[in-house]
Amino acid sequence: MYNQLERILFSKEQLEKRVKELGATLSNDYKDKNPLLICILKGSTLFYADLVRAMDIHLNFDFMAVSSYGAETRSSGEVKMIKDLDCSIADRHVIIVEDIVDTGFTLKYLTKLLCARKPASLKICTLLNKPSRREVDLTPDYVGFEVGNHFVVGYGLDYDEKFRNLPEIGVLKEEVYK
Secondary structure (H helix, E strand, O other), X not given: OHHHEEEEEEOHHHHHHHHHHHHHHHHHHOOOOOOEEEEEEOOOHHHHHHHHHOOOOOOEXXXXXXXXXXXXXXXXXXXXXXXXXXXXXXXXXXXXXXXXXXOOXXXXXXXXXXXXXXXXXXXXXXXXXXXXXXXXXXXXXEEEEEOOOOOEEEOOEOEOOEOOOOOOEEEEOHHHHO
16 A cells, blocks of 8 residues: 555655644533534544543544545545434534545535534634645634645545555555556
């Protein structure tokens, strides 16, 4: 797998350190609020698992699966709901945990959908933010790292369901996905 990467962008150690920092920040911001953290499947699973373990407050889990990519490398702009929440979010403090904010289409759709369910608050925590590709007005509230316009894989992020299990985040060689 590593021979298909151009370079490592974030090492395992860098990811661990930053996720612990995010966990501490969220713990402080949501102390005594029992937030509901929503993992956006599948890409966020590794980040989510590490993030919730880095938090030292009471919290609840739920999961959603949506897609705007399919097997493509670019967002189609159309979001497909694959799995909805199992619980009500009315009057709850909700944090959407996402792997990467790219064009913003998926999260714009999700925030609109979830806001209609009347949460007490709704925030976005993303491991990676790619503002250079944003096509909608959306700014995450908590960001692990800013990234340039690279196709990144690893630590849950994939290309065609591959590379998710890499413990670091790397830039995929263009010839792999072109």
